[in-house]
Amino acid sequence: MLGSFLPKYQASWGTDLTYKGLKLHALFTTKQGGEFYSRNKMDMDFNGTSVESTVNNRNPLVWANSVNQVGNTNNYVTNTTAYSPYNYYVNDEQSNLPYVRLQELALSYHIPQKYYQRSPFGSLEAGIFGNNLLLWTAPSNKYDDPAEGSSGATQNGQGFNFTANPSLRNYGAFIKVMF
Numbered sequence: 001m002l003g004s005f006l007p008k009y010q011a012s013w014g015t016d017l018t019y020k021g022l023k024l025h026a027l028f029t030t031k032q033g034g035e036f037y038s039r040n041k042m043d044m045d046f047n048g049t050s051v052e053s054t055v056n057n058r059n060p061l062v063w064a065n066s067v068n069q070v071g072n073t074n075n076y077v078t079n080t081t082a083y084s085p086y087n088y089y090v091n092d093e094q095s096n097l098p099y100v101r102l103q104e105l106a107l108s109y110h111i112p113q114k115y116y117q118r119s120p121f122g123s124l125e126a127g128i129f130g131n132n133l134l135l136w137t138a139p140s141n142k143y144d145d146p147a148e149g150s151s152g153a154t155q156n157g158q159g160f161n162f163t164a165n166p167s168l169r170n171y172g173a174f175i176k177v178m179f
Helices: 039-047 052-058 085-089
Strands: 009-019 022-032 067-069 076-078 099-111 123-137 170-178
Touching (some): 052 085
Antiparallel strands (some): 009 022, 022 099, 067 076
8 A cells, every 4th residue: 555644634623602601612623535554454354354355255256247358459348257355355455534523522511600709719610521422434444543543642653553442432520610
């Protein structure tokens, strides 16, 4: 596989909506394009457990509606050469994997000052949050989060996933205090 991991573009969109003391915060991120090597997919193909390698119950078959060109002419004949799904897909890795992610979502409530007016607090807000909540990927990507990497916190090995741990969601609660 040749190419660059650099996406054609990457973007984010976020918003904070407020109504009567309630605040909803959302942040979406996306990367579109770029090459990606997945060791997870390679391992599943090699082991024969990927969806693609189980086509036709792992028995050889002919590509549907395929043809072969006769020499250098404009004539074509129906293809009758069978291929093994396992042998074909064991060498086919993922590339150009666009995704959109719901990166952050938070719901909070600004507590009215009448409840703490005699305290040293200038403002109180309490809420819940979640990170890395949803991921939409290309239909061809059944195996990986294209943003995960195998090179630790530095993420210098972009575009390669050598059986990295899956991306994690996290949830929590917070209290924001201002004096």
